[in-house]
Amino acid sequence: MIANKNCIIRLSRYKNAIYRLRDLGFVKVFSENLADATGVTASQVRKDFSMFGITGNRKGGYEISSLIDRLGEILGKNRVEKVVIVGSGHLASALMQYKGFEKEGIKIEAAFDIDPEKFDKNAAIPVLPADELKGFAAANNIKVGILAVPEIAAQRAADAMFDAGIKGIMNFAPIRLKSPNDCTINNVNLEIELENLIYFVNIIGKKEI
Amino acid sequence: MIANKNCIIRLSRYKNAIYRLRDLGFVKVFSENLADATGVTASQVRKDFSMFGITGNRKGGYEISSLIDRLGEILGKNRVEKVVIVGSGHLASALMQYKGFEKEGIKIEAAFDIDPEKFDKNAAIPVLPADELKGFAAANNIKVGILAVPEIAAQRAADAMFDAGIKGIMNFAPIRLKSPNDCTINNVNLEIELENLIYFVNIIGKKEI
């Protein structure tokens, strides 16, 4: 599909908003509602839907249940997606405890570390030796991993992940990873986000980032 | 300044890359180097610099030390920026332990919670009762806060932050906060980022997000 990243992110946001509206008992939703809930224009919502052939009902808006199905299909979330975490520091633990992923059908299957002190085969999410990653990923068909190790160890850990057949990394280390051509990297850089926020606060004025 | 969000984020990335180059002993850097390090084009680097009147040396590239100063000025990081965290769950703890912020001159001064079990006035980063936020923010001139509470509590907590004079919120709750006109919200939504990554992995092909 020829949709850009921002469009995909917006689809996720629409989906989240739609869940909330559904929980409030809504059955239909209009492009205007989704616009209000997510902070974009109504045309943007319709255009985004149009890009993926999502159609509503001229006059009747969009039916929530079928919209959720359709968005789930597009975003690939109609089955549980299994992921691993590499690293088991504070951030990794926080992510393991985080309930938000499950709600989206994302299951963290295991964490991997090099520090034997951290190993715990019997935890709800087991913490395993890093050298077991490849076997584990193969056995469980893992394609996506979260990289939460210190900057200094990040590239090596990423290389091990690629070697284990992982095709997508959510990278929390503040460096640009060198990666094979068929792999996708999503960089999450909290310092940069916060620095960015501070910038906009200092130059004053409302802004949504 | 009429620079957009992406431009500011890129400036932060350039700065990070420049720090690394400096640590390797570099004294000068070319737009081409920064392009390689951050994954953009060299023209983009020059254009971004040009927007902020950052000038180099035709032929000699950019001098690293003055570039760092200038970027620091622009990004407002030549003094320590004090921030607070609202919430003290797993994510908040991970952020409190995180060393990356300090490196950028960002100091987390305190966390706030409503659960008395969490209070700890004597910790390195004290955890204080939520109702002390307003006084604390006023006394310490806090303008930026990190919001890391469950979705259900997020809007109320945000309102308390606005009331305390906070003008910028880094929001980890997966909802769109209603906010006053002079406040900036930076939404960090980890589920959406991960879902997004999964999307791109499933449709195959290299992509940097």
Add this chain to the structure above:
DNA sequence: CTTATATTGTGAAAAATTTCACAATAAAGC
């Protein structure tokens, strides 16, 4: 059944962002 009304769906226009391309020029070499 006809009319009025509300909302979608989308091509076209506008705006924003990125890339191109090249003149300007500083440094190095001769």
Add this chain to the structure above:
DNA sequence: GCTTTATTGTGAAATTTTTCACAATATAAG
């Protein structure tokens, strides 16, 4: 000090993204 070479700085072009505007049409009302 003249020439060559490498790199910046930036207007203009190209591309991408967003918004506009309105025809199409489903529903509701009369």
